[in-house]
Amino acid sequence: MRAEDFRRIKEFVAEQFGLVLDEGRESFLAQKLVPRLTELRLTSFADYYAYLKYSPHSDEEQQQFISLLTNNETYFFREDAQLDVLAREILPALKEKKLKEGKRTLRIVSAGCSSGEEVYTLAMILLESGHFLWDWDIAITGVDIDARIIARADLGIYSGRAFQTTPPHFIERYFNKAAEGLQVKDSLRKITSFARGNLLQLGNMLPAESADIIFCRNVLIYFSEETTRQMVASFAKILKPEGLLFLGHSESLARISTQYVPTRFPGAIIYRKRD
Ligand SMILES: C[S@@+](CC[C@H](N)C(=O)[O-])C[C@H]1O[C@@H](n2cnc3c(N)ncnc32)[C@H](O)[C@@H]1O
Structure with a gap:
């Protein structure tokens, strides 16, 4: 070349x-x-x-x-320290805050969702937590630039390495046997959706201040500092006040953005949108 x-x-x-x-x-x-x-x-x-x-x-x-x-590497329950923090600390606190405000909606975005494992993992954690059942309106949206990979996420059939770190009881509870692997059950489908889109234009795809939490893990490593800056600024627009941003464990906003306050948890740093 x-x-x-x-x-x-x-x-x-x-x-x-x-x-x-x-x-x-x-x-x-x-x-x-x-x-x-x-x-x-x-x-x-x-x-x-x-x-x-x-x-x-x-x-x-x-x-x-x-x-x-693009690198589409992903699997269920990837980077479990963050997922533990989500389940143990973030979700109970969020529920309490929402109940105080009289709101029963929860919106999570997986930005750069690849073939959907992250989205379905979040859905399983949410359902398992038992915090948002009954009359809660919850939605987890996965966005990725790659149309082929979004079609796979929609199909929701997985095998082999996708399950490398999945606790067995989640497989039993949330998947059905299919000809080519295991397919996600309707309980996961009901609260998840996928869309093809460029994260640089995420601000035009989703309403301002609509998301409680954005996961954007193992995506920013492929971008320049300038693009990362643009991207996390657009995430800040979409996040609700005090909304949370989860990045991959090798990604950080140090010297990138002052719009977020980093909060340290055991094994994970989570970014809270500054008030
Ligand atoms: C390595 S995967 C990460 C998947 C998942 N977040 C995880 O941590 O397991 C990165 C994904 O980001 C997507 N991606 C890269 N650039 C993008 C962009 N500009 N807009 C939307 N998605 C993008 C790729 O197509 C790929 O599926």
């Missing part, structure tokens, strides 16, 4: 999706794109760039392209 081809694609990916392709990743990109060029019978990366940007099929191609580029 010529330096010029890499630069143009790199700029396009940053502008369009906010993703950073680090310098020196020409061979990574070439390896990802060669099978696609062959399928399309294109003979150069310059031709592919033109196809991606200007062809009548560019929208469709951008979908394929982003699927090739």
Whole structure:
């Protein structure tokens, strides 16, 4: 791949999706794109760039392209220290606060939800907690840029590694056997939904001050500092006053944003939107 081809694609990916392709990743990109060029019978990366940007099929191609580029690694009950904090500390406190305010709605967003394991994990934790049953209106929404992965999340069929850290009783309670694995039960489906979307435009997808909690884990590592700044600022718009942001354990808002107050829990830091 010529330096010029890499630069143009790199700029396009940053502008369009906010993703950073680090310098020196020409061979990574070439390896990802060669099978696609062959399928399309294109003979150069310059031709592919033109196809991606200007062809009548560019929208469709951008979908394929982003699927090739993104890392969709995920599994149920990932990073359990944070999930413990959610179950033990956050949910009971949130319930109490809501009851005091006379509100019985709960909105959680999984930003960069991949194939849905995080969304369904949150749904299981919520149902297991027993705090938000009966007349509560609860909704967990997963958003991801990759249409192919959102279709898998909607299908809700999983096997193998997806369950690598799932306590067995959750499998028994929340999944049915299906031909190709285990499928989520209706109790999870009722409180979850998925949408394709770019996190850079999340502010246009969801109403202001509508979310109690946003999970955005293992996503920001792929963005530049500037894009991360934009993204967490848009999360702040969507979060309710004092709403909470969970990041992956290797991600932090230090030197990125002053809109959140970090709160330390055993094994986890959670960010509270500043009043
Ligand atoms: C490594 S997965 C993380 C999944 C899950 N949050 C977890 O921690 O297990 C990162 C996901 O972020 C999505 N993603 C990357 N950039 C995005 C963007 N600009 N808008 C929406 N989703 C994006 C990718 O498609 C991918 O599915």
